[in-house]
Amino acid sequence: MLIDQIPTAFLFFAAVLVVLGAPQGPVRGVILLMVPVIAGLQVWSLEPGIFNQVEFFGFTLDLMRVDKLSRVFALIFCLAAFLGNLYAWHVRDTVQQVAALLYAGSAIGAVFAGDLITLFFYWEGTAIASVFLIWARRSEGAYHTGMRYLVMQIGSGVILLAGAALFYRETGTIAFEKMTLGSPATWLIFLSFGIKCAFPLLHNWLQDSYPAATVTGTVILSAFTTKLAVYALARGFAGTEILIYIGAVMTLFPIFFAEIENDLRRVLAYSLNNQLGFMVVGIGIGTEMALNGTASHAFAHILYKSLLFMSVGAVLFRTGTSKASELGGLYRTMPLTAVFCLVGAASISAFPLFSGFVTKSLILDEAGAGHYPIIWAVLVFASAGVLSHSGIKIPFFTFFAHDSGLRPKEAPTHMLWAMGITAFLCIAIGIYPDPLYALLPYEVEFHPYTTAHVVGQLQLLCFALLAFGVLMRTGIHPPEIRAINLDFDWIYRRFTPALIARVANFISRFWTAKMNFWMRRMTEIKTQLFSAYGPEGRVAQSQTTGAMVLWIAIFLGITLIVNFLS
Amino acid sequence: MPNENSDNYPWLGRMFLWVDKPGSANKIFWGLAVFCGLLFLIDFFYEKHGHFDIEHIPGFYGIYGFVMFTGLILLAKGLRVIIKRPEDYYADKAVDREEYPDDQLEKVDHNAD
Numbered sequence: 035m036l037i038d039q040i041p042t043a044f045l046f047f048a049a050v051l052v053v054l055g056a057p058q059g060p061v062r063g064v065i066l067l068m069v070p071v072i073a074g075l076q077v078w079s080l081e082p083g084i085f086n087q088v089e090f091f092g093f094t095l096d097l098m099r100v101d102k103l104s105r106v107f108a109l110i111f112c113l114a115a116f117l118g119n120l121y122a123w124h125v126r127d128t129v130q131q132v133a134a135l136l137y138a139g140s141a142i143g144a145v146f147a148g149d150l151i152t153l154f155f156y157w158e159g160t161a162i163a164s165v166f167l168i169w170a171r172r173s174e175g176a177y178h179t180g181m182r183y184l185v186m187q188i189g190s191g192v193i194l195l196a197g198a199a200l201f202y203r204e205t206g207t208i209a210f211e212k213m214t215l216g217s218p219a220t221w222l223i224f225l226s227f228g229i230k231c232a233f234p235l236l237h238n239w240l241q242d243s244y245p246a247a248t249v250t251g252t253v254i255l256s257a258f259t260t261k262l263a264v265y266a267l268a269r270g271f272a273g274t275e276i277l278i279y280i281g282a283v284m285t286l287f288p289i290f291f292a293e294i295e296n297d298l299r300r301v302l303a304y305s306l307n308n309q310l311g312f313m314v315v316g317i318g319i320g321t322e323m324a325l326n327g328t329a330s331h332a333f334a335h336i337l338y339k340s341l342l343f344m345s346v347g348a349v350l351f352r353t354g355t356s357k358a359s360e361l362g363g364l365y366r367t368m369p370l371t372a373v374f375c376l377v378g379a380a381s382i383s384a385f386p387l388f389s390g391f392v393t394k395s396l397i398l399d400e401a402g403a404g405h406y407p408i409i410w411a412v413l414v415f416a417s418a419g420v421l422s423h424s425g426i427k428i429p430f431f432t433f434f435a436h437d438s439g440l441r442p443k444e445a446p447t448h449m450l451w452a453m454g455i456t457a458f459l460c461i462a463i464g465i466y467p468d469p470l471y472a473l474l475p476y477e478v479e480f481h482p483y484t485t486a487h488v489v490g491q492l493q494l495l496c497f498a499l500l501a502f503g504v505l506m507r508t509g510i511h512p513p514e515i516r517a518i519n520l521d522f523d524w525i526y527r528r529f530t531p532a533l534i535a536r537v538a539n540f541i542s543r544f545w546t547a548k549m550n551f552w553m554r555r556m557t558e559i560k561t562q563l564f565s566a567y568g569p570e571g572r573v574a575q576s577q578t579t580g581a582m583v584l585w586i587a588i589f590l591g592i593t594l595i596v597n598f599l600s
Numbered sequence: 601m602p603n604e605n606s607d608n609y610p611w612l613g614r615m616f617l618w619v620d621k622p623g624s625a626n627k628i629f630w631g632l633a634v635f636c637g638l639l640f641l642i643d644f645f646y647e648k649h650g651h652f653d654i655e656h657i658p659g660f661y662g663i664y665g666f667v668m669f670t671g672l673i674l675l676a677k678g679l680r681v682i683i684k685r686p687e688d689y690y691a692d693k694a695v696d697r698e699e700y701p702d703d704q705l706e707k708v709d710h711n712a713d
Contacts, residue, residue: 113678124706177696192641246695294684295675297696354700354707363620369709371613373698402651409654414661415668422672434619443708444610485646490655493639493662498669500636504630512677518696520683527690 037076041086041097042108042146043156045073047113050132058126066119066131070138073524077105077142084148084369093208102475103329107145107265108517110333111138111322113459114257114340121344121452122250127412127436132172134254136163141258145265149208150198150223153266157194157230160259161187167251168243179246182527186239187259190229196224213261213270224271231263231314232307240307241291245299245356247345256306256343257336263315264332273320282412289419291521296514298346298356298428302339305382305424309335310417315413316397319404322476327396329474333388334381334463341378341456342428345371348449349432352442358427358514363391363437371445372433374453381460383425383495384417387462387533391491392482393469399480418498425495426502431514608711636662 049069055286056062080107083423086097115138125131140159147153161184167182200219202208213220232240240260244252275277280451285308306352309331316328348371349364350356367374383389402412444450463470471478505511565571605619618624643658650656657663688697 142699149607169699173695173698173701174692178693179695228614242694263677289672290679291678292678293673304695314685350700351705352707353704354705363617366606366609366613369610369616373612375706399651407652407653414664415672418669420663437620441604441710443712444711446706447659467675485650486650489642489646490661493636493643493659494665496632496636496639497662497665500632501669501673503632505670506630511673514682514686516687517684518687518694519680520685521690527693575643 037072037081038327039086040076041116041143042073042076042137043097043143044078045069045076045178046142050135051173052129053135054128058128062131063119064124066114066122066135069135070112070119072114074109074116077112090151091398093149093151095152096209097143097152099148099210100146100147101270102327102473103265104145106144106329106333106473106475107261110261111142111145111258114138114336115254117337117340117452117456118250118254118257120455121253121347121449124196124446125248129166130251132249133166133170133251135162137167137254137258141262144262144525148210150194150201150210151208153210154191154195154198154412157226157262158188158191159189164255164259167255167454168247170248170251171246179243183239186236188228189227191473193222193229194226197226198223202275203223210269212272215271215274215276217575221239224274227263227266227270228280229261229266231310232284233261233314234278234287235507237284237288237307237523239519240521241300241303241521244303244306249351253340253343253347256339260306260310260554261332261336263507264310264317264328267314268317268328272317272325273554275318277318278406278409279318281311281314281316284308284411285416286311286412286419288415289423291519292423294512294519296357296359296516296518298358298361298432299343299350301358301423301427302346305342305420306339307383309339309422311416312394312397312413315409317400318398319397319406321404323478323480324400324404324473325394326474326478326480327393327400330467330470331390331393331397333470333473334393334460334481337456338378338381338389338460338464341374341453341460342382344449344453344456345375346379346432347444348445348453351411351443351449353440357516358431359516360442361432361438362435363433364440364442365433365474367441368433368444370450371453372429374450374457375429375433377457379429380423381464383421384486384491385495386483386491386523387461387464392464392467395482395487396480397490403569414494418494419496421495422502426499452545457465583587 046069053062058067060407080098080100082101084096084099088095088097115134119289124132137160140156140163142262144156144160146154147156165180165184167185168176168183198208200217200222204217204219213223215221215224229236244255247255267277286302286516287308292301294307295301295304309505313328313331316324316331346356349361349368352368353361355361381388381390384394398410398413398417401413402441432455445453473482502511606614609617619628640659640662648656654660690696
């Protein structure tokens with residue numbers, strides 16, 4: 035069939051032309067839904083191998099490197115694009131529609147990229163396409179946020195290109211395969227992946243930009259960029275030990291920030307960061323089972339994270355706010371959204387029978403089997419932390435807790451469908467994980483539903499819930515208040531600009547002082563010279579110009595007289 | 601919401617109303633406490649195959665979850681004291697103080713129709 039010959043990403047790019055030709059409305063909506071379906075079917079039918087090699091300035095680019103690892107990520111990206119576009123059915127904004135297609139296409143292209151140059155092109159493609167989902171909000175704040183986002187994302191791409199160039203000089207190949215950290219080339223590539231994966235201290239673009247995007251844009255953003263980075267790390271740096279520690283820190287610090295954050299979409303962004311940590315730990319451990327854990331957790335995570343962003347987005351769509359301090363009691367008139375949100379919350383918290391449980395335990399189990407006691411303890415703690423913000427805070431303070439008095443209408447039908455399908459998948463994976471396990475890169479020999487697993491996890495979660503109950507009843511739990519919290523981005527948003535302003539001020543004052551000093555000296559010298567040689571000066575006093583002229587006149591007169599007389 | 605008629609709510613919403621009835625919060629809390637107690641007791645009745653010795657302590661996960669969750673909340677509360685700032689801290693460079701543009705929303709009240 036012809037369609038097998040086309041790189042999957044190109045299907046999305048070609049669809050942009052079709053979309054632009056179609057009128058706004060249901061026709062365009064259907065096309066936007068069809069593209070990921072066709073792409074998904076194509077990916078499903080692909081045989082492992084390398085296709086679509088093209089020559090490019092003497093390099094051979096592998097546009098389609100199909101194996102089980104790239105396939106599972108491409109499939110979930112297609113699914114996420116479908117669900118995102120269904121959720122965005124009401125959007126009549128061409129910018130967002132085109133951006134979503136180009137973004138999904140680039141992410142899928144990057145996943146299939148067999149070499150570093152192809153990867154770089156798609157890597158930048160995701161950056162450029164996705165920023166329009168932020169700018170599409172069309173507000174001053176969104177503009178500035180988008181710029182900050184773009185600086186980080188493009189920066190990541192440029193670092194990748196630098197790394198790829200060095201890598202080529204070092205090894206003579208541009209193939210994107212497993213690498214060993216050590217040379218500047220591999221460190222640069224690692225750093226580039228790390229920026230997109232929101233490593234600690236490189237993470238702020240995530241919490242900054244996702245809450246600033248449009249209602250539907252955030253849902254689409256949440257699926258691709260960071261999971262592309264997870265894929266790239268799994269492909270390039272599996273078994274790199276430092277990732278275990280980076281990942282553990284990633285699971286840990288966002289839970290504190292998420293707990294006190296007021297904007298629920300930012301809470302979810304912190305929570306996303308924490309979930310990435312689990313995947314990164316899996317990559318760091320690097321065993322077949324751990325990588326299975328990472329891939330399956332990415333798959334499940336994209337679904338339940340989308341679901342949570344969708345439910346909070348629906349609330350924002352109906353009420354105009356996603357701030358916990360302004361919400362509460364919405365279950366009365368938005369009960370379906372509330373139920374879907376609870377499914378997402380249960381899935382991310384990894385309650386048994388929900389998707390997070392069957393995927394996260396793969397990683398936790400490998401951390402235990404690999405004898406990383408501290409890492410394991412951190413991950414278990416972080417699991418309780420996930421419950422605190424995504425499991426409890428998001429549904430509780432939006433749909434329950436105190437009554438905000440808001441009585442918004444239930445979410446529109448297409449949003450309910452998008453949330454319903456996603457919620458169904460979250461539960462289906464949780465109850466029957468075998469089809470997902472079959473998609474994973476390696477054979478799976480794992481049984482999540484053992485008594486010990488189920489009871490252990492239920493104990494962890496239910497006792498944590500009990501602690502929440504105690505803290506609420508005693509009034510110790512921090513209230514939701516209208517405020518923002520500083521994070522590391524304060525360094526480059528406030529501190530560094532202020533520092534630069536200080537230094538600039540100091541330099542300019544120093545310069546002015548120096549200039550004034552020399553100007554004064556010059557003026558003094560000029561004045562001294564003037565007083566000595568000026569018309570009133572002492573030097574000019576004895577021999578004035580007038581005297582000179584007089585003497586010349588006298589000499590001239592004498593000469594005339596002598597001339598006349600002789 | 602004076603004079604509000606809860607009969608207008610969707611049926612699912614009406615079913616949830618139970619949680620706001622006086623005493624329901626207590627019932628949920630104590631129900632959860634009893635369930636936690638049961639989970640603790642179950643630990644004595646099956647064989648564990650944990651990777652670490654600490655996992656074999658009865659109720660380990662429960663105790664760990666309770667203590668760490670409480671610690672997390674208290675630490676986060678302390679953290680807030682240090683890093684909390686007003687919403688307009690970053691002024692027009694961030695979306696925090698902005699209203700979401702109304703023309704991109706469909707703010708409909710439930711009682712409107």
